[in-house]
Amino acid sequence: MSKDGPVLAADGRPLKHSLRRALRAEKMRALALIAPLLIFILITFIAPIGSMLFRSVENEIVPDTLPRATKALQGWDQSAGIPPDEDIFAAMAYDLVIAAERKLHTRLGTRLNYEYTGISSIFRKTGRRVDDFGEAYQDALTGLNPAWKSPGTWVSLMTAPDERARPGAAAELLPETSDLYQSFARLVRDEGDDLSEERPWAPVYAALVRDLRQTDQAVLESYSGPQAALLSEAKAALPDFPVTTFREEFLTADEGWADPQVWATIQAFSGDYTSGYFLNSVDLRKTPDGVAPQPEDERIYIMLFKRTLIMSMIIMGSCVLLGYPIAYLLSNLPLRTSNLLLILVLLPFWTSLLVRTSSWKVLLQQQGVINDVLVWSGLISDAGRLVMINNQTGTIIAMTHILLPFMILPLYSVMKTIPPTYVRAAKSLGATNWTAFWRVYFPQSVPGIGAGCILVFILAIGYYITPELVGGTKGVFISNRIAYHISSSLNWGLAAALGSILLAAVLILYWVYDRLVGIDNVSLG
Amino acid sequence: MTEADAGFVVFDRVQKSYDGETLVVKDLNLSIGKGEFLTMLGPSGSGKTTCLMMLAGFESATHGEILLDGHPINNIPPHKRGIGMVFQNYALFPHMTVAENLAFPLEVRKIGKSEREAKVKRALEMVQMGAFGGRRPAQLSGGQQQRIALARALVFEPELVLMDEPLGALDKQLREHMQFEITRLAHSLGITTVYVTHDQTEALTMSDRVAVFDDGRIQQLAPPDLLYEAPENSFVAQFIGENNTLEGTVENITDGVAVVRLDDGELIDAKPVNVSKPGERTLVSIRPERVEIDKSRLSPGVHTVHAEVLEFIYMGDIYRTRLRVAGNEDFVIKTRNAPDQRRLRPGEHIEIGWLPEDCRALDA
Ligand SMILES: Nc1ncnc2c1ncn2[C@@H]1O[C@H](COP(=O)(O)OP(=O)(O)O)[C@@H](O)[C@H]1O
Numbered sequence: 001m002s003k004d005g006p007v008l009a010a011d012g013r014p015l016k017h018s019l020r021r022a023l024r025a026e027k028m029r030a031l032a033l034i035a036p037l038l039i040f041i042l043i044t045f046i047a048p049i050g051s052m053l054f055r056s057v058e059n060e061i062v063p064d065t066l067p068r069a070t071k072a073l074q075g076w077d078q079s080a081g082i083p084p085d086e087d088i089f090a091a092m093a094y095d096l097v098i099a100a101e102r103k104l105h106t107r108l109g110t111r112l113n114y115e116y117t118g119i120s121s122i123f124r125k126t127g128r129r130v131d132d133f134g135e136a137y138q139d140a141l142t143g144l145n146p147a148w149k150s151p152g153t154w155v156s157l158m159t160a161p162d163e164r165a166r167p168g169a170a171a172e173l174l175p176e177t178s179d180l181y182q183s184f185a186r187l188v189r190d191e192g193d194d195l196s197e198e199r200p201w202a203p204v205y206a207a208l209v210r211d212l213r214q215t216d217q218a219v220l221e222s223y224s225g226p227q228a229a230l231l232s233e234a235k236a237a238l239p240d241f242p243v244t245t246f247r248e249e250f251l252t253a254d255e256g257w258a259d260p261q262v263w264a265t266i267q268a269f270s271g272d273y274t275s276g277y278f279l280n281s282v283d284l285r286k287t288p289d290g291v292a293p294q295p296e297d298e299r300i301y302i303m304l305f306k307r308t309l310i311m312s313m314i315i316m317g318s319c320v321l322l323g324y325p326i327a328y329l330l331s332n333l334p335l336r337t338s339n340l341l342l343i344l345v346l347l348p349f350w351t352s353l354l355v356r357t358s359s360w361k362v363l364l365q366q367q368g369v370i371n372d373v374l375v376w377s378g379l380i381s382d383a384g385r386l387v388m389i390n391n392q393t394g395t396i397i398a399m400t401h402i403l404l405p406f407m408i409l410p411l412y413s414v415m416k417t418i419p420p421t422y423v424r425a426a427k428s429l430g431a432t433n434w435t436a437f438w439r440v441y442f443p444q445s446v447p448g449i450g451a452g453c454i455l456v457f458i459l460a461i462g463y464y465i466t467p468e469l470v471g472g473t474k475g476v477f478i479s480n481r482i483a484y485h486i487s488s489s490l491n492w493g494l495a496a497a498l499g500s501i502l503l504a505a506v507l508i509l510y511w512v513y514d515r516l517v518g519i520d521n522v523s524l525g
Numbered sequence: 526m527t528e529a530d531a532g533f534v535v536f537d538r539v540q541k542s543y544d545g546e547t548l549v550v551k552d553l554n555l556s557i558g559k560g561e562f563l564t565m566l567g568p569s570g571s572g573k574t575t576c577l578m579m580l581a582g583f584e585s586a587t588h589g590e591i592l593l594d595g596h597p598i599n600n601i602p603p604h605k606r607g608i609g610m611v612f613q614n615y616a617l618f619p620h621m622t623v624a625e626n627l628a629f630p631l632e633v634r635k636i637g638k639s640e641r642e643a644k645v646k647r648a649l650e651m652v653q654m655g656a657f658g659g660r661r662p663a664q665l666s667g668g669q670q671q672r673i674a675l676a677r678a679l680v681f682e683p684e685l686v687l688m689d690e691p692l693g694a695l696d697k698q699l700r701e702h703m704q705f706e707i708t709r710l711a712h713s714l715g716i717t718t719v720y721v722t723h724d725q726t727e728a729l730t731m732s733d734r735v736a737v738f739d740d741g742r743i744q745q746l747a748p749p750d751l752l753y754e755a756p757e758n759s760f761v762a763q764f765i766g767e768n769n770t771l772e773g774t775v776e777n778i779t780d781g782v783a784v785v786r787l788d789d790g791e792l793i794d795a796k797p798v799n800v801s802k803p804g805e806r807t808l809v810s811i812r813p814e815r816v817e818i819d820k821s822r823l824s825p826g827v828h829t830v831h832a833e834v835l836e837f838i839y840m841g842d843i844y845r846t847r848l849r850v851a852g853n854e855d856f857v858i859k860t861r862n863a864p865d866q867r868r869l870r871p872g873e874h875i876e877i878g879w880l881p882e883d884c885r886a887l888d889a
């Protein structure tokens with residue numbers, strides 16, 4: 001504490017100040033002690049979760065891969081139900097030729113296919129042919145003047161003489177051509193090739209023709225930059241050129257482009273972020289007309305979430321029912337016996353989860369041990385063998401067994417701390433065995449039940465291997481679907497959204513639990 | 526037992542074994558009168574709690590019978606015995622408020638709400654805790670918890686209350702205060718109390734009668750003054766209060782005075798308690814304050830013993846002097862701090878003696 005006299009005056013503020021400083025030093029020390037673990041957790045836990053949360057709304061692949069098309073589509077009214085006009089097709093062609101060169105179009109197709117089935121193949125097919133779009137114009141121009149064949153012509157026309165990376169004087173005159181050529185130039189440079197040796201793709205020629213058609217004769221004449229003569233010649237020859245459109249080229253590549261829904265889907269998912277994954281996670285989807293329910297046969301996630309929650313509750317409940325008496329017994333036995341029995345409780349931890357789950361398969365299947373015994377003893381007929389596996393029963397039985405120790409251990413450690421004198425006191429006060437248990441013992445064991453329930457429930461809700469192995473189709477959890485999207489369908493966005501919802505559900509339940517029971521009442525021992 | 530009808534609580538030849546090999550309680554016969562305050566005193570492990578638990582019904586007697594108000598209760602479960610009980614750690618239910626704790630025994634007896642509340646209020650006031658009904662036990666001090674535990678054991682008006690070292694966790698001052706409170710309450714309510722403690726001061730100050738336990742047996746059952754002044758065996762003599770012992774052999778017994786030859790050859794006079802004939806080994810016991818160092822105050826003809834002063838401690842109201850007597854270096858005498866009192870100096874050699882009736886020749 002500081003010594004300058006009046007600091008500790010009645011108003012108390014300076015005192016608080018120095019106290020705070022003392023506490024801060026303590027806090028810093030504490031922080032330094034936990035820093036290694038904190039960093040470890042940040043890297044291995046918080047960061048992946050953050051990235052997952054981000055991935056569930058992230059949609060940058062669409063606007064990043066199709067910058068021109070998404071911009072052009074902004075003005076398109078999808079409700080008319082007709083495909084967009086030539087300008088948008090042109091923008092799409094420019095984007096696609098670059099995407100195809102960079103091999104990004106299939107990934108984009110996959111992404112959009114989640115939203116509208118079939119887009120993937122449209123993109124794949126079109127990507128193969130898009131660098132030939134506008135070939136007719138390429139032929140016409142090179143036929144008109146062989147100078148168009150030379151990469152040098154393009155370099156001088158499209159880039160600044162001093163610095164090749166900058167657009168040249170014709171950029172204003174030929175906006176689309178210049179834009180596309182710049183992308184072309186960047187790609188060539190990225191690959192380490194020499195721009196003056198690479199002839200542009202056919203769509204660049206088509207862009208030039210489109211630009212020239214747009215340009216006024218007068219404006220063109222006032223242009224005095226490089227290759228002015230060549231441009232005038234081309235402009236003059238335009239009427240003789242064959243008339244083809246990008247639209248036709250697209251439709252030749254894949255008829256799907258005539259479907260306005262394809263365009264509407266691209267338009268709907270043109271933002272950097274999307275709620276689409278989350279909508280999918282709750283059996284909704286984003287349509288051009290707004291949010292709509294998924295088709296009947298594709299609605300599975302709500303059902304899966306419900307099933308996961310309900311089955312986790314059932315598992316939690318059976319763990320309480322089975323675990324409570326055992327924990328009670330253990331806590332009332334002499335230490336030596338209880339330690340021995342506790343080892344039996346922990347035994348499952350020392351065998352592989354896979355082995356345990358597989359043994360349940362052996363026990364529960366229709367030709368399995370339990371059914372055999374029941375048939376042999378005559379309790380059921382051979383035809384009436386019980387179906388106990390590859391359904392919800394199997395999942396519940398196996399998971400109750402696997403998670404039981406997580407219920408018993410916190411219960412045991414809490415019960416161990418309840419002195420037997422409480423129950424004796426209750427009895428001496430006139431309570432029957434049951435009243436003494438229910439009014440005195442049980443309330444004191446509630447923190448253990450709480451801890452066990454939270455533990456079991458949270459573990460159950462995210463369980464994956466066991467439902468996968470013994471759950472069949474009826475007994476799988478939402479986590480199995482998440483795993484499917486992570487490893488098979490590769491729809492990570494949807495997996496992330498499902499995972500985020502699961503995380504949120506756990507947090508909400510935790511909060512509700514805190515309100516009802518109070519998290520301070522949870523004790524792990 | 527013949528006086529079975531006289532006793533409100535009767536232990537009749539009760540034995541108890543936990544493991545089937547050793548008897549923790551050996552042949553316990555005890556009759557407690559109605560309204561009596563009886564204390565079971567004894568060293569740790571002597572079987573006091575076990576006796577209490579058998580009475581409360583939490584342990585069953587291996588052999589023998591326990592009667593409450595004339596009825597055998599061996600087969601009656603604890604909750605039907607109607608015995609109030611105070612535990613060493615109070616055992617107040619932590620999840621209930623003080624008032625709920627007190628209402629618990631009334632609730633399980635299906636007593637109506639208004640009557641319940643009145644009784645709880647009265648019980649709280651009885652222990653001067655009227656304002657604490659809404660608190661949780663954890664919010665109370667040790668002494669307050671003790672009072673609540675007491676109130677809870679009394680609120681349903683039992684005729685018999687058992688207390689197992691109820692003051693063990695309190696500090697000295699509080700303990701003394703509570704000793705007084707408990708005896709006052711017990712007497713004013715007229716309830717029979719069986720109190721267990723290993724603290725002899727507590728036993729002496731509180732009880733009507735004290736049962737001294739050792740090794741699963743009652744060594745002596747007597748009012749406090751008799752226990753102190755007339756211990757019946759050397760265990761009781763040693764256990765209660767401060768005590769000097771000397772070993773020797775009985776020379777002869779005449780006119781109720783035994784002459785004992787100590788192991789170093791000196792002769793002393795003692796009252797024969799557990800000895801009957803010459804030649805028996807004996808342990809004589811004498812209280813420190815009954816030893817006389819002024820020969821002129823002893824009656825003529827009594828034997829005196831030679832002693833060497835080892836240590837002199839001034840304690841304010843008394844002097845405490847440690848002597849070597851017949852090879853025993855822990856022979857203590859206490860003398861009153863009076864103007865004419867001699868202060869002995871270490872190294873001094875003196876003669877000490879006592880009245881024969883103050884020196885008891887007990888079992889060896
Ligand atoms: N539940 C029990 N099981 C086995 N032995 C016990 C049990 N309770 C007490 N004992 C034994 O019985 C003896 C007497 O114990 P107890 O009645 O608690 O003595 P005290 O209360 O006088 O200290 C001790 O030796 C103790 O170890």
Ligand SMILES: [Mg+2]
Nearest residue numbers: 570573574575
């Ligand atoms: Mg005890």
